[in-house]
Amino acid sequence: MDAMEQVGARKVTFIDVLRALPKLAPDGLRMARGAVGLVTLKPTNKESIGHIFQRAAAKHPERPFLRFEDTEMSYGQANALVNQYASVYAAHGVGPGKTIAVMAGNRPETLLAALAGVKLGAAVGMINTNQRGDVLDHSVRLLDATVLVAGRDYREALNEVDTPTVLDLDTLADGATSDADPEVCATLPASTTAFYIFTSGTTGLPKASAMSHFRWLKSMSGIGGLGVRLRADDTLYCCLPLYHNNALTVSLSSVLSAGATLAIGRSFSASRFWDDVVRTRSTAFCYIGELCRYLLNQPPRPIEREHQVRVVVGNGLRPEIWAEFTERFGIDRIAEFYGASECNLAFINALNIDRTAGTCPLPFAVVEYDADTGKPLRHGDRLRKVKAGAVGLLLTKVTNRAPFDGYTDADASERKLVRGAFKADDCWFDTGDLVRMQGFKHVAFVDRLGDTFRWKGENVATTEVEGAIAEHPDVEQAVVYGVSVPGTDGKAGMAAVKLRDGTRFDGTVMGAHLANRLPSYAVPLFVRVINEVEQTSTFKSRKVDLRDEGYAAGVTDPMFVFTGGKYVTWYPDYPAEVAGGKIRA
Incomplete structure (x- = not known):
């Protein structure tokens, strides 16, 4: 047994790829669409999240879009409510270039409030609902939002900080003047900022990572189209918080890429997870690694094999529990991916090869690093890539096809960039993550570097x-x-x-x-x-x-x-x- 196998990793070989190819045939058309989207999408394209959503609503208004507990909302109903929210926002001065803050729990209205903001060309800052006190005050100030949409459960926490105009999520549609699609939605370039996702950095306070429509749409093509490959009659269950990128980007984009249904869970519960999956008739779900481990720690129950789930998407499924998880719960396909809120590209396990985060068609490098500083290790003026099987620091190349959207803080953005890595004029994003090169451009996540841990x-x-x-x-x-x-x-x-x-x-x-x-x-x-x-x-x-x-x-x-x-x-x-x-x- 070599070093890779001892740590639970694996090598990806030509045989692995060859075995995977025949199983892709039924999804060939969906994968082709995803590939075309990756190749043809440009930041200047007049395309946006809201435009994708409202076209889907116009095409199949009666199809279920959201399920939550005992309720269901169609695409047409959801779009009308989103437009009502947007008209209220517009009355408060929200439009292109403005920001909306949202602090609310997992329920349909929270997602619709976010969609209403991006339809108007505003950036929506999704505040982590765990934040309190000085940290919450910092986040609110960082967004400099025109309005803040709050769920009632979080109004008390917001009373402790200075806020812009606060709109109550439960009465947000009151006073709406229209439920028509905003005209500006069809004119927004993909380069427009769509979301701010809060991520903890090594500075000690949360940073607001920008997510452009362009990068979100790339995720829809790459992770959703090439990796998850939902069908129109699929339902994806997501109990991760809506301020998390796995929910707001990965889950939502995978659903919209197929015109499928999103089932929102109020929160994760290991004891009732499979009950929710079965009740919502879900055929897919989104995970983080800890969720999978908690499910394995539960005593076996018949319902855990009564579901219809055929594919799951997420990150952090550890190699040592991969086989146990798929076998115990009867999961046919794991679309494991690697990505981060601020990272300019993502890896996706499109071939369903076990114990890997997959591959990425865009340029990346896994390089030697200084264990004391956590920075790339230079040999003279240049960096050195690690060999297959070795662990190194992951860098992703910043290009026109893979731009770095950065943070609200320009200095923080610059500190994440590595310039002159292999050529005098190149530029790379430092993920701060250690990955293992597995072969055939596949990687497996190993750990985080620096003062931030996960x-x-x-x-x-x-x-x-x-x-x-x-x-x-x-x-x-x-x-x-x-x-x-x-x-x-x-x-x-x-x-x-x-x-x-x-x-x-x-x-x-x-x-x-x-x-x-x-x-x-x-x-x-x-x-x-x-x-x-x-x-x-x-x-x-x-x-x-x-x-x-x-x-x-x-x-x-x-x-x-x-x-x-x-x-x-x-x-x-x-x-x-x-x-x-x-x-x-």
Whole structure:
């Protein structure tokens, strides 16, 4: 067994590709359309998300577009309501070049409120509903929105921050003057910004990553057309939050590419997941890796094989559970992909080869990197690509066909670019991700670099968490890092904390302190109380040794774990309880 197989990865060979080709025949026409879309779409094209949606509504108005709990809404009904929302927005001064903020939970109206904004040429900022306090205030200010649409469950959180005009999602259609398609929708160039997706960066506060109509439409052709390949009578179930790109871009674009149906789940529940899939008559669903692991941790039930699901799309399905997942639940096809909110391209497992994120037709490079800095490693003036089977830092080439939309912060955008990588005038996007080259231009995701780690499908910025801990009056200094928990995806948060003289660690108070300041996924699961935070000569904390030690048995410092909203003394069974879903913090 070679090194790749030992880590659960695999090589992709010519035989794998050859075996996959005959199975693609039934989807040939759909794949051809997807390929044509990738090749012919240009940023200057007069094409947009709203235009795609309203053409679908005109073509088959009676076909079901959305299912939610016990309700169903047709394409025609949804388009009329979207247009009513758009007329209310327009009355408040919303149009091309403006921004709308949306903070609401998973239900049809939230998605329709977003579609109404993009129909008018506005950019829609989808605020993570876990944000609170200073982080939420930062996000609202960053968007500089003309109006903010809020679900009633989030009005109280918004009362704590300065906001623009707030529109109640439940009464948004009140006062609408028209349900006709806005004329501007058919004139928007694909280069127009459609969405702002919040992503945690290494600066410590969320960044608003721009998603143009062009990049969304490329996803519709590449992931939706080439990869997922839904049919008109398919229903895709999505219980991921609508502010997440897997919902707003991957799920929605896959549905609209086929004129299919989107079933929205209010939230993910491992115990009722298959009940929802069966009840909504879904034939596909969207996942993140942690969702798959939670499903496997559930006791077997007959309903998990009573579904009609034939394809699933998502990212983060770990190689070591790939076969178990497909076999236990009877999933025929895994359209695993690699992408990020800000990344200018995506990989898709179009050939249904196991344990791979697939391939991308556009230029990319997997290069050697500096483990200390997380930056590409230069040999003289140029970078060096890794060999097949090796792990390296993924760079994606920035071109006219694959532009980098960037963030609202121009400096943050520039810091993500690598110039002069292989030629003096080239430009590449630094994903910050480690991938393994598998052969035949296929890659498998390995891990994230730098101060950001990934937990519960979300990127967690260590500086943001360190800042929240440091606000506690008993804390002198804190270092935060991600640690592996066997049986889980990503890295869980761990904090090494130095207390002020004369104080002691109060787990109840600290738990409440962090829960009020951080999204639930960012609250560290482990806390280690240390005597001193070692620093480098440039006054950066030495977190590498702390991260390597983690919560190992050899650590003699006091350690605490987060459960039930508070920190309690470490106990050996805790990691297994996290992996089994018993600890859901």
